[in-house]
Amino acid sequence: MKTVDLRSDTVTQPTQAMRAAMMAAPLGDDVFGDDPTVNALQDRIAALTDKEAALFMPSGTQSNLCGILAHCGRGDEYIVGQLAHTYRYEGGGAAVFGSVQPQPLTQDVQGRMQLADIAAAIKPDDPHFARTRLLCLENTWNGHVMHDDYLRGATALAREKGLNTHLDGARVFNAAVASAAPGQTAFARLREIADQFDSLSVCFSKGLGAPVGSALCGTQDLIQRARRIRKMAGGGLRQAGLLAAGALHALDHHVDRLAEDHANARRLTAGLRGIDGLTVKSAETNIVFVDVAEGRGPALLEFLKANGVLATGLIGLRFVTHLDVDTADIDHAIATVRRYFAEAPAVGLAAGRTGPY
Numbered sequence: 001m002k003t004v005d006l007r008s009d010t011v012t013q014p015t016q017a018m019r020a021a022m023m024a025a026p027l028g029d030d031v032f033g034d035d036p037t038v039n040a041l042q043d044r045i046a047a048l049t050d051k052e053a054a055l056f057m058p059s060g061t062q063s064n065l066c067g068i069l070a071h072c073g074r075g076d077e078y079i080v081g082q083l084a085h086t087y088r089y090e091g092g093g094a095a096v097f098g099s100v101q102p103q104p105l106t107q108d109v110q111g112r113m114q115l116a117d118i119a120a121a122i123k124p125d126d127p128h129f130a131r132t133r134l135l136c137l138e139n140t141w142n143g144h145v146m147h148d149d150y151l152r153g154a155t156a157l158a159r160e161k162g163l164n165t166h167l168d169g170a171r172v173f174n175a176a177v178a179s180a181a182p183g184q185t186a187f188a189r190l191r192e193i194a195d196q197f198d199s200l201s202v203c204f205s206k207g208l209g210a211p212v213g214s215a216l217c218g219t220q221d222l223i224q225r226a227r228r229i230r231k232m233a234g235g236g237l238r239q240a241g242l243l244a245a246g247a248l249h250a251l252d253h254h255v256d257r258l259a260e261d262h263a264n265a266r267r268l269t270a271g272l273r274g275i276d277g278l279t280v281k282s283a284e285t286n287i288v289f290v291d292v293a294e295g296r297g298p299a300l301l302e303f304l305k306a307n308g309v310l311a312t313g314l315i316g317l318r319f320v321t322h323l324d325v326d327t328a329d330i331d332h333a334i335a336t337v338r339r340y341f342a343e344a345p346a347v348g349l350a351a352g353r354t355g356p357y
């Protein structure tokens, strides 16, 4: 039985064509700046995001860390969403390694911090306070596309108050594909999003399907500082072109196809709607959240796993579509969820009550 793995878009395997591109890549020692494939990727992603320079990174976490530490020094702070990856899911790295204080703010269901809250959180120049230096946003956030009016308003406010801006764009290609105007290319849309920010981090290892890699994009000066920080963080890599080739292949072949992942997420949403005991949130890109009634989430997850479907979550379940799932896999996932609610309602309820969910 094939496993339909909907835990994350990070689970993809490199395609045969991507593996071939990786094997064929010319390599060098990137710590000397000698790897032609790393250099090509950095030039390419810098151009695509309309920035002066870019730096290849082993992970999105390291890319955001180096970005924040390149913008902020010891005793500075960054404003960030309470549930944002750069605050909640990166081990507190900016505080641990950089003595940079996060100032987390409440977000609405679309991931937006209120502009008034951002303005109120910016500290005056006074020895009581950390120096507010940076605003961090995330797009997509939980699969939601941040719309332009919000991005413009928030980044304009930051600029007006003298803050720099950083975008955690782990899934910014999903945002670009989902929000391109009719006839506009995803790359043109990406540039419009990136133009609002001083720096952004993009992931090649999520929906784009490369095995490893992210990039930080920004000014020459910022990237120069980030390179030094990356070295301290142990992220100076040698023949990294092997990995950069996977990312270059993804930029050539896996951007427009993200629309298929979005269509599959919509198919999943439609298929799960109307099942008693489930509340399905709408999917704008490739992530579907489902609230499960009365502590039945864990039992449903177990049932799905026993039937070859993997997802994550507790009260709410999360399903993420990607390059390694097709419409038949989505239909199998839908049918399996339906079967659970048809066959095992009482059992599920009893099992769910044992947990602190």
Ligand SMILES: *Cc1c(COP(=O)(O)O)cnc(C)c1O
Binding pocket: 058, 059, 060, 061, 062, 064, 085, 086, 138, 168, 170, 171, 203, 205, 214
């Ligand atoms: C995955 C992710 C990252 C960083 O991911 P790594 O696993 O470190 O590559 C950063 N931000 C968001 C929003 C993400 O989803």
